[in-house]
Amino acid sequence: NAGVTQTPKFRVLKTGQSMTLLCAQDMNHEYMYWYRQDPGMGLRLIHYSVGEGTTAKGEVPDGYNVSRLKKQNFLLGLESAAPSQTSVYFCASGGTHNTEAFFGQGTRLTVV
């Protein structure tokens, strides 16, 4: 019973490098979300998806791209990492937009 799984759990990047964070859910949920969590700022929505093949911008989308090629996977990409993207990233999924969201364990990303 995996739920929502994020890969990797930790990563250190140099400024300008690129990387992709993978989120996988096994609950057949339509909705998937990427958040970043910074001290004193709570959880802020980066991008989200309401179904396979769809993506939409959230509150803080700049510097990130996403893809939802398969229903169970939601990828978050950083094309050119910046120190301001140092954060803890959480993926979540939900059956609809106004029901419980299930979160992954998080990815701690440091950009130096």
Next chain:
Amino acid sequence: GENVEQHPSTLSVQEGDSAVIKCTYSDSASNYFPWYKQELGKGPQLIIDIRSNVGEKKDQRIAVTLNKTAKHFSLHITETQPEDSAVYFCAALYQKVTFGIGTKLQVIP
């Protein structure tokens, strides 16, 4: 867009006492208000939620109240235990969810 304010940012209580966390929201169209608990090193987990057609909901030691007119909702934890120590987030949702900044609750044994 929606704006959610959460108070206090930190809260310390003695074991057995009650804890109250308050949130206000700005968008009167918001109709779903979940509360999440985040333990250290883990992702947030839903503990209770309330919809706009309900004024109060209770689940054992946890209760949530909603005042739509004043646009505020609160989390009440009674008979607190050390394992209640965590960060609690409120959220409001209409088309997208907006989270509060979180409250770090410390229950002192």
